[in-house]
Amino acid sequence: MNNMMFSFLPSPLVTTIVLLCMAIFLFVQNKLRMDIIALLVMLLFFLTGILSVQEIFAGFSDPNVILIALLFIVGEGLVRTGVAYQVSEWLMKASNNSEIKVLILLMLAVAGLGAFMSSTGVVAIFIPVVLMICQQMNISPKRLMMPLSVAGLISGMLTLIATAPNLVVNAELVRVNAGRFSFFSFTPIGLLVLVLGIVYMLIVRRWLSSSDEHTTETVNRHSIDDLIDSYHLHERVKRFVVKKDSSFIGRTVEELHLRSNYRLNILAIERWKHFRPVFLAASLGKAEIKEKDILVIDIANPDLDLNKLCQLLNLELAEIRSQNFNEQAKSIGMAEITPIPDASAVGKSAVELRFRSRYGLNIIGIKRNGELLQGNLVEEPLQIGDLLLVVGDWKLIRQLREKTKSFFILNYPSEIDKAVPARSQAWHAIFSIVTMVVLMVTGIVPNVIAALIGCLMLGKFRCVDAKSAYSSIHWATLILIVGMMPFSIALQKTGGVNLIVDFMINTVGTMGKHWMLISLFVLCAVVGLFISNTATAILMAPIAITMAQQLNLSPMPFAMTVAIASSAAFMTPISSPVNTMVLGPGNYQFSDFVKIGVPFTLLVMLVTVFVVPLLFPF
Secondary structure (H helix, E strand, O other), X not given: OHHHHHHOOOHHHHHHHHHHHHHHHHHHHXXXXXXXXXXXXXXXXXXXXXXXXXXXXXXXXXXXXXXXXXXXXXXXXXXXXXXHHHHHHHHHHHHXXXXXXXXHHHHHHHHHHHOOOOHHHHHHHHHHHHHHHHHHHOOXXXXXXXXXXXXXXXXXXXXXXXXXXXXXXXXXXXXXXXXXXXXXXXXXXXXXXXXXXXXXXXXXHHHHOOOOOOHHHHOOOOOHHHHHHHOXXXXXXXXXXXXXXXXXXXXXXXXXXXXXHHOEEEEEEEEEEOOEEEEEOOOHHXXXXXXXOEEEEEEOOOOOXXXXXXXXXXXXXXXXXXXXXXXXXXXXXXXXXXXXXXXOOOOOOHHHHOHHHHHOOEEEEEEEOOEEOOOOHHHXXXXXXXXXXXXXXXXXXXXXXXXXXXXXXXXXXXXXXXXXXXXXXXXXXXXXXXXXXXXXXXOOOOHHHHHHHHHHHHHHOOOOOHHHHHHHOOHHHHHHHHHHHHHHHHHHHOOHHHHHHHHHHHHHHHHOHHHHHHHXXXXXXXXXXXXXHHHHHHHHXXXXXXXXXXXXXXXXXXXXXXXXXXXXXXXXXXXXXXXXXXXXXXXXXXXXXXXXXXXXXXXXXXXXXXXXXXXXXX
C-alpha cells in the first residue's frame, strides 16, 4: 500500500525523500565526514533542479548561523581566560571526596557553563577533570563520565543560545511569523529536566561500574608531577622570596648576571597582583624584580651554599613543591624535546644555540641513555637521543614546533589542557558575556547583534585574539547546518511537510493534543538516532509548526517539544558528539547508552509532554 501511495507522489518529492534517506544512510555509515555529506546534498539539490542556487545557499545568510559561529568564540573566551577551569577547580575542592556530592556539583557546573557556551567544549574541558577526580577517589570513570555527557545535553535545554537546535527552531518560528522564544523560555523545563537527571544518575550510576576496572587506564599522558619526579627537580629547582632591602629589587634579570656569577638560572617570577598570583615566564631578561617576588631558580651548582647565598642577597629560601608547578600550570608549563638527528643543534650547547634568548624557554633537565646529567646543563653539548626538559610560557612551548627544525617535541604534560593564555582578563570576559546575555534578555538588539557585541568586547579586552577566535569556530558544524537547511526548504516546496503532517494528524490527531506532542517527540528521537540533533531540529521544526497551524493551535508548545526532543539525544553514543567524547574515557559499550539513555529519554518525554503545555498553552 505504501508503494502505491509513493507511486503517485510528484517526482520532486520522491527525489527529496531519496536524498534524505541517502543522507541518513551516509551518516549511519560514518565513512564520510558529516559536513562533506551536507555539501554533497547541496550539490545534488542543484543538479536535480529541485532548488535554486539562492535556496541552496540560503543558510549562509541566515543570522542564526552567524550567531552559532559567534557563540563558539564566546566559549573560547571562557576557556582562554580560565573561567571554565576555575569552575572545574572549584568542583574538585568542593566535592571533598564524596561521590554523591561530586556528581551533583559536576552536573550543575556542566549544565551551568553549557547554558552559555558549547556543550561539546564544556564536556571536553571536564573530561580530564573527571578522570583526575576518579583517580583521586579510586572509582571507575564509568560512574561519572555518563553523568557528564547527560549534563552536557541537558545544558542545551536551559537557554535559547545553549545549543544550535534551539536557535534553529526559534528561527523557523520567526520565519513563518509564528512567534519567538525569549532567552529564558527554555529555562523552567530545562531546570526540571536537570533535577530529574541528577536524581536519575544518582540511582543508575551503580549500573555502570564493575569491580575489575582500574581508573588509571584512561590516563596516558605524563603530568607535571611525573616530570618533576623523573628529572629530580626537587633537588635543583628552588623558590626564593625577595626580602626587603635585597640588592635584587629594582634591577632586571639581565643586570643580575646570576648565570655567570652563581650558575643560577631564573625560570619564572611569581608576583601577587590584585590578591592572586601572576606568573612571569616569557621575556624574563627585561623583567624588573620587586619586593616579595618569588623567584623560581634552577641551581646548576650543587656545591653552592644556599643559606649563605640567601644571607648575601637578602633572600628567603622555600623548597619547590609539586603544587607550586600545578598552581602555575595555567601559564607556565613543561615539555620534553629531543634534538632531530643531523640537525644543527647536535654537538652544540644551549649557550651556543642561544636557546633561551631564541625560544624564550629554559632547559632544566637532560637525560642521556636513561641517566640524568648533572652540572651546568646549559653548557653541555647535546647528543642524538638526549631528552631535554624545557620550562616556560605555554604559548612559547607551543610555538617551539613552528620556530625550529632542530628539535622535536616528544611529550606535552596533561596540564597543557589547563593552559590559560589570558588569565588576567577573566573578569573582563565575565563582564562581556553578562553584557551579551543582558542584551539578549532585554531584546534591545537582535541576538546575533548581542553576540557580535560580546565577541567584540572579548577582543577589545584581549580575552581572545583573531587567531584563537577563528580557530575556535567549528566550521564543520556550521557547514552541516547550512547543508541540511535545503531539506527543510525542499520538503516544504515539494509538499513533503504537508504529507507528513497529514499522516500524523490522521493517525493521532483524534487522540488528543498531548498525543500529538508525544508523536512529535518520538519522531524526533527516532530521527535523532541516525543524524545529529541539529539536523533533526532542521527537519522537524517546519513539520511541528505546520501541524499546529493546521490544527489551529499555538505553534509554541510544538516547537518547544521539538527543541527539547532534539537535545534529548541520550540513547546511543553516536546521537551527539557529547556522547561520543565520553565513550572512550568512560570505557563504555553501545549497550551502556541504551540501558541508561532509553529510560531517561522516556522520562524526559513525559515531563515535556505534560509541562510544556503549562508553560506554552495550546
